[in-house]
Structures are given as C-alpha cells and as structure tokens.
Amino acid sequence: MEWSFFALRKCGNDPADRPLTFHYSTRKRRRTMNRDAVQGNWKQFKGLARQQWGKLTDDDLTVAAGKREELAGRLQERYGIAREKAEAEVDEWMKRLS
Numbered sequence: 128m129e130w131s132f133f134a135l136r137k138c139g140n141d142p143a144d145r146p147l148t149f150h151y152s153t154r155k156r157r158r159t160m161n162r163d164a165v166q167g168n169w170k171q172f173k174g175l176a177r178q179q180w181g182k183l184t185d186d187d188l189t190v191a192a193g194k195r196e197e198l199a200g201r202l203q204e205r206y207g208i209a210r211e212k213a214e215a216e217v218d219e220w221m222k223r224l225s
Contacts, residue, residue, distance in 0.1 A: 164224075196214075
C-alpha cells in the first residue's frame with residue numbers, strides 16, 4: 128500500500144511552482160524494520176538461524192551478524208545453491224520472524 132503526500136507551492140507556470148509529490152511505502156518500511164530487528168537482536172536470532180540452516184557454523188553466523196547479503200552468501204557457499212534462492216530463503220525466514 129502506498130500513500131501520497133502533496134506539498135503545495137504558489138501557483139504559477141514555472142515547473143518549480145507545481146505541487147511536489149512524496150511517496151511513502153509501508154512495505155519498504157516493514158522490510159527495513161524486520162532487517163533492523165534481526166540485526167539488532169542477532170545474538171537471539173542466531174540460534175533460530177542455526178535451527179533453520181544446520182550446516183552453518185557459529186563462525187558463519189557471527190560473520191553474517193544479521194546482514195541479509197552476508198547470510199545469503201554463507202548459505203550459497205554451504206548448501207551449494209544459487210544466490211537468488213539463498214536470498215529468497217533469507218527473506219522468507221526474516222518474514223516469518225516478525
């Protein structure tokens with residue numbers, strides 16, 4: 128769902144005088160909040176990640192530290208899967224956490 132906000136300026140023919148449009152996406156905000164929550168509480172989520180992906184070592188999880196790209200890279204390396212699939216798995220896991 129997207130919301131639009133308008134800031135009105137004085138009316139005139141100059142394009143700079145036209146209303147400004149600002150977009151706010153709740154989807155992006157939620158995704159960012161999920162990632163921030165995982166990164167901020169990584170020590171707690173580390174155990175859940177270990178349950179989800181048993182092949183990841185403690186070192187892998189420590190290096191990842193809640194960073195989506197790093198975690199996907201470690202999954203790709205340990206499980207031999209495509210980068211896109213690894214990223215999709217991480218995204219789905221983070222979505223389930225919230």
